[in-house]
Amino acid sequence: MGGFIFIFMNVILPIIIIVSTGYVIQLKFKLDRGTLAKLAIHYVMPAFIFMSLYESDINFSLFVKILLFLSLYAFVTFLITRFIARFLGLDRGQRILFTNSNLFYNAGNYGVPVNDLVFRSDPYAMSVQVIMVVFQNMFAYSYGIFSLSAENSGRGRALLGYFRMPIFYGLALGLLFNYFDIGMPPPVTSALDYMRNAMIGIVLFILGAQIAGIKFRRLRFSAFTASLSRLVIGPAVAFAMLLLSGIEGTTAQAILITSAMPAAVNSSIIAQQYSDDPEYAAEIVMMSTLLSAATVSFVIYAAMSIF
Known part of the structure; x- marks a missing residue:
């Protein structure tokens, strides 16, 4: 119990404080969230x-693995x-949103700070996290849009748009400079x-501002179920797969912890543009983010104890 409280106080609580600051400031000053997102996407994330x-x-070879x-x-x-969504009797649109909220977890704005605090800025642990961030971004802006969009041209433009983002080139150049051991001027x-x-x-502040901009009028039971699925079933599946795959140590810890992240704000943003019921995605993002304060602390404790 002491370990769980220590993790909550030293990892989760600092994150809650910064996210809450962004949330309150956004409510008070109505900052342009599009500009904030561009600040993260075009400035700090590529460099990071x-x-x-x-x-x-x-x-x-581990990268590929x-x-x-x-x-x-x-x-x-x-x-x-998808099976759970069908069991709940959701319509096609809600089934897609239910599934997407579990597929797209917040590996970036939430997962990166958690990784930095848990592993104390270990470059190897963060490189594993970066791989997960890039995978999630590419996945969200490809399948996430394909699953909701009815117009092929819209899908293609969105996917091509990702490859014009500085984040993609930060990944490519980082790997290239690392592999060929290319030096840079001080x-x-x-x-x-x-x-x-x-x-x-910056990204935690932006996360709070993004959450403040999410609007919904109700909380449906299936949205609560989707949140629990993301926070409980998600890491349980990752844990079983890690044991079967033989991945161990820091790599396994980083993957398991990130698998416990709440639904990504991206899933709500995509739903706002391509879904007839964007409020449903917003419900899941809000609920999973609130509940994650407890569940992520537990998964961190389990990951550091088992692997």
Whole structure:
């Protein structure tokens, strides 16, 4: 019990404080959330991803292994949550939103700060996290839109739009510079380090502002079920798969902890544009984020104790 409280106080509570600050400031000053998102996507996240990969000692065969694991994890999650949605008798649109909220978890705005605090800025642990962030972004803006959009042209533009984002090039260049051991001038390294160090506070603030902008009028039972599915079944499936795959140590810990993240705000944003019932996705994001304060603490404790 003492370990659980320690994790909550030293990992989750600092995150809650910064997210709450963003939430309150957004309610008071009505900041332009689009500009805030651009600040993260075009400024701190590319530098963060690049430097995390550039300085890591990750093995490239492990890189491929993690991607294969995440792909299989997404497939198993899809089957389980689609079955639950059908069992609840949801219509087609809600089944898709129910499933997507479980497939798309907050590996970035929430998962990255958790990883940084749990592993104390360990470059290797963060490189594993970065792989998960990139996978989630690509997955959300490909399948997430494909599953909801009725117009093929809209799908194609959204997917191509991802490859125009600096995050993608931060990943590609980080891997390239790491693999070929390409050096950089000290002023460039210092500048990128300053940008990376700003990331945690900025993305958590933005997460709070994004949550403040989510509007819904009710909470449906199936949305509560989807939240529990994301927070409980998600890490349970990841745990079983990690044991079967033989992945151990820091890699397994980082994957398991991130699998317990709440539904991504991206799932609500995509639903606002492509779904007839965006409020349903918002309900799941809000509820899973609130409940995650307890469940994520437990999963961190379990991950650090078992692997």
